[in-house]
Amino acid sequence: MNNTRKDLSNWIIHFVHRRNPKNDPLEFSYDWENDFEYIPYPDSFTFDGEPLFLTEKYEEDDYGLEPDAHSFSVLKKILHDGIIKTGWSFRKGSPTIYGPKSAACFTEMPFYALIEYSKNRNDFDSIEPYGLAFIKEELFEAGARPVIYGLSGKHIESKEGDSNYGIGLRTLSSDCGIGINEMYRYVYTSIKRQKKIDWTHEREWRWADLDGKFDFPGMPFIAKTDEISFSTVIVFVKTNEEVQDILDHILNLHHSQTTNFDRLYDLKLLENILIVSMEALSTLSIDIEEVKFDDLPVNKIPKMKNIAVSKETYKLVKEAILEAERISFSVSEEKYKQYGDIGACGFANIVTYESNSEITQALINLEIAHSFAKGEYIIYLKGYPVQSIDVKEYGAIEAAKYLTEKLNQSFYSHTRLD
Structure with a gap:
């Protein structure tokens, strides 16, 4: 990798944003005419179109995250769960992930660009400086891939009678030339002078459980598995006070060794998680306008410490x-x-x-x-x-x-x- 280029980094970021009930299927997946009965969306589908329900609602309710929870609370739940949950990226009630597999989203955006981007997004779904950063090679080995922006031909969605129809919540026509197993990577793009739809600046990556390896709906990182492992993860937050909160949270997870529902934690990774705050960055001798995760002084970044007992x-x-x-x-x-x-x-x-x-x-x-x-x-x-x-x-x-x-x-x- 060319380390002289400021637009390149060896780290891939998963943004964490506050919950928006308008885009949360748990909040609008109800049969209003049948005593508010909860009807969940499938977490994923098989390649034959069979729905897979992996989210246990009682586990979600047990943690007690509010429907409009702040980004920091969402971040703590992700750490607690040990997985980055996949989803369909609902916008205005419609999924934006195509194909049978829901996905977790990441960005290759450099850290300094992340900071600037978070300042300029002012709507309810604004991206705040909270998230997780993974080493690119390790994320690639885990199965994440860059998205596909647009098609060579026309964007045509499948209709009844098409071989792709019903294999997922939303699928492309079989005439589009993109395989059903790669469809989760597709991002609708139309870079025209009029009605432009262009998300290429996000330099997005996605991960999906293509082989159905896991019985939970997400990419494991703290959750211990034989299939995926990470050597370290960077957690980034706003304030130094939040750094201490995360340190206490991680230590509690380490003490617990599992979730309340017996999902084992990778204790070694918990010990190697680094926590960075925007507040602390201002005290370091680095240019925050051009800083990359690669530039951060690892020896000065807090992480969990084992406590000796006399x-x-x-x-x-x-x-x-x-x-x-x-x-x-x-x-x-x-x-x-x-x-x-x-x-x-x-x-x-x-x-x-x-x-x-x-x-x-x-x-x-x-x-x-x-x-x-x-x-x-x-x-x-x-x-x-x-x-x-x-x-x-x-x-x-x-x-x-x-x-x-x-x-x-x-x-x-x-x-x-x-």
């Missing part, structure tokens, strides 16, 4: 947990004698939300705390043997107060119905 901390934590269990048992026993087994059945545990802490690392290492990739660390104390969630909660509240004071870290009561 013998003294291990001893302190073990003793504190034993005393917290005694307090929880004693208080709950007292309340049981006072009120009986009242109220609903459920659980009362202790939680903390601090990832980057020697105390939390000790709790994880000792297998006392457990995390499920949602930011919290749950401690299951041996409590008083009663079903009442109210009785258990009394003990959990007092135990949390004790741990907060003893370990100099915030702990809380956490209840859940059975």
